[in-house]
Amino acid sequence: MLRRLAGLAILVAAALCGAAAASGWPERLAGHGGPVKSVTLSADERQALTASFDYSVILWDLSNGQSHPSKRLIGHDAAVNDARFLPGDTTAVSVGDDGAVLLWDLADGAVLSRVDTGDDKMLSLAVSASGRHVAVASWDRSAHLFEVRNGALVPAGRLTGHRNNVNAVAFSPDAETVFTGSSDGVIRSFARRDGALLREVHVHGWGINVLKLMAGGKEIAFGATDGTVAVVDIASGEIAKQLARHERPVLALALSGDGGLLASGGGDGQIRVYDARAWELIERYENPYGPVWGMALTGDRAVAFYAGLDDHVNAWQIAPRKPFEPVESSFPRRFQVADTDDPGALQFARKCSVCHTLTPDDGNRAGPTLYGVFGRKVGSLPGYPYSQALLEADFTWTEKTISDLFDHGPDVVTPGTKMPIQRLKSVEERNALVRFLKQATAPQGGPSQAEKEKAK
Ligand code: HEC
Numbered sequence: 001m002l003r004r005l006a007g008l009a010i011l012v013a014a015a016l017c018g019a020a021a022a023s024g025w026p027e028r029l030a031g032h033g034g035p036v037k038s039v040t041l042s043a044d045e046r047q048a049l050t051a052s053f054d055y056s057v058i059l060w061d062l063s064n065g066q067s068h069p070s071k072r073l074i075g076h077d078a079a080v081n082d083a084r085f086l087p088g089d090t091t092a093v094s095v096g097d098d099g100a101v102l103l104w105d106l107a108d109g110a111v112l113s114r115v116d117t118g119d120d121k122m123l124s125l126a127v128s129a130s131g132r133h134v135a136v137a138s139w140d141r142s143a144h145l146f147e148v149r150n151g152a153l154v155p156a157g158r159l160t161g162h163r164n165n166v167n168a169v170a171f172s173p174d175a176e177t178v179f180t181g182s183s184d185g186v187i188r189s190f191a192r193r194d195g196a197l198l199r200e201v202h203v204h205g206w207g208i209n210v211l212k213l214m215a216g217g218k219e220i221a222f223g224a225t226d227g228t229v230a231v232v233d234i235a236s237g238e239i240a241k242q243l244a245r246h247e248r249p250v251l252a253l254a255l256s257g258d259g260g261l262l263a264s265g266g267g268d269g270q271i272r273v274y275d276a277r278a279w280e281l282i283e284r285y286e287n288p289y290g291p292v293w294g295m296a297l298t299g300d301r302a303v304a305f306y307a308g309l310d311d312h313v314n315a316w317q318i319a320p321r322k323p324f325e326p327v328e329s330s331f332p333r334r335f336q337v338a339d340t341d342d343p344g345a346l347q348f349a350r351k352c353s354v355c356h357t358l359t360p361d362d363g364n365r366a367g368p369t370l371y372g373v374f375g376r377k378v379g380s381l382p383g384y385p386y387s388q389a390l391l392e393a394d395f396t397w398t399e400k401t402i403s404d405l406f407d408h409g410p411d412v413v414t415p416g417t418k419m420p421i422q423r424l425k426s427v428e429e430r431n432a433l434v435r436f437l438k439q440a441t442a443p444q445g446g447p448s449q450a451e452k453e454k455a456k
Contacts, residue, residue: 023302023320026067029060029313033365034354036307038082038124038294042089045257045298047106048305049092050313051080053354054366055418057094059106071109074385075102077418079366082124086148087131093153095122095136098418101146103153113152117144123167124210128175133192135159135169135178143169143180145192157195161188168211170220181208181222187232202232202239209250214276215259223250229264229272231279241279246270252292252306257299265292271306273297273318283318344436347429351422358440367419370441373397378414389416402437403430 029039034054041048041062047070048060057073057080073083078097085092091112092104099120103113120140127134134146134153143159143166159166159180168181177198178190185205189198206226213220214231219240221231227246230239248267255262255276262276269287274280287308294307302320307313316322340346348358355366368384376397379390393414395401405413406424424430 024065025303029067031069032311035309039296039305039307039313041296042085049083051083053079057083075111084127095125097121126169128171133175137166137169139165159190167209170211170213173217181211183207202237210253212253212255225249252295254295254297256297265295267291344432347433387418399434
């Protein structure tokens, strides 16, 4: 028995730790239960933070060339879009689709401070060099400023005047100026102290998705919805360098810690890495599995970590150059709508599978596994971090209550839930979905692994 357990422990350990790449970096960070929106390295590059569609942030230990999820940060009520370390790497800030800004204690994974700004999505954030100031890009057409004081986030004003969503923010090295990139196509600068608009630094016309202030603080790189990647001279507002265009919107920009490399990633799956001084294209790579939402470059210029539809982050070895070889991906399997005539299976694949699995021993998607959901009391699966609303609800999931959930909407049936508002208006669609769930979630082939463990 003991030997069996030891064998199991080794298997589990092997599954949890990413294999080491030749360069001493892990090949992947695997542990999320949904697509990953951002990846960032700590200053010493011994840790990483990833933000995911599964509502969580993971803190990774990268020492020894491996990747262990060392903390899972649970607190957002929707997809998390960005997470950044504060200087010292003992605290971090994250933002998400729930419009919440969270300050985390990385030693114990606890929420130190939380500001709920409303329902508008927040796509990204920036931390000043001193760690005292945080700027957040919001879809309420503003950027929100905070001060970090005694372990708390203190609101410190809003930068307004944008004609559309704000997608990106950046601080000047002295944190006196904040730059914003907006869907209205303009890069603006603001005075951090009083929030006054200083000027429109550059008018591109197409929506600005991402910004990176270059080393020295005199130039700013941007990526736009029309695929443009360019570097702007801040003083003159002129384009200093036009880089290769993406065929789809640019979704990610990364700068290596020493400022010597800049990488762009796009909706076309392309990643391009440049020498940020000579402006030479160093490498180009295509992620065959879809868009690149987040990227981080290591200071030794060896590896680019990139995130997208996969529920893990991959490392692409830039130096020494590794030949192009598409990495194995869970994306096609997970999102492929099964070859089926069952309309309920199609509904599930399209509308539920990104957040729920049907198997007993799944990891952590945004929502709990639906295995055995019929006859289960609402909010009762052990180990899943339900909202207060579901914990307090008092009914059981049946064909009728699941059908009602999508007839009236989760916001009506379980007010306060963190499940997104979603309705299936057609009774045929609801019936097909319920029929499919009934057979797909029924305990099959004997008890689950968890049940077997319990029975021992
Ligand atoms: C974007 C993510 C997302 C999608 C898509 C989604 N859900 Fe959910 N679901 C959640 C979350 C998060 C919860 C937990 C809610 C809470 O704690 O308030 C949940 C909870 C549930 C529950 C309650 C489970 C329990 O243990 O009480 C059911 C049933 C459910 N979802 C069914 C569905 C079905 C069926 C679909 C597709 C039609 C679907 N969900 C689509 C995220 C999602």
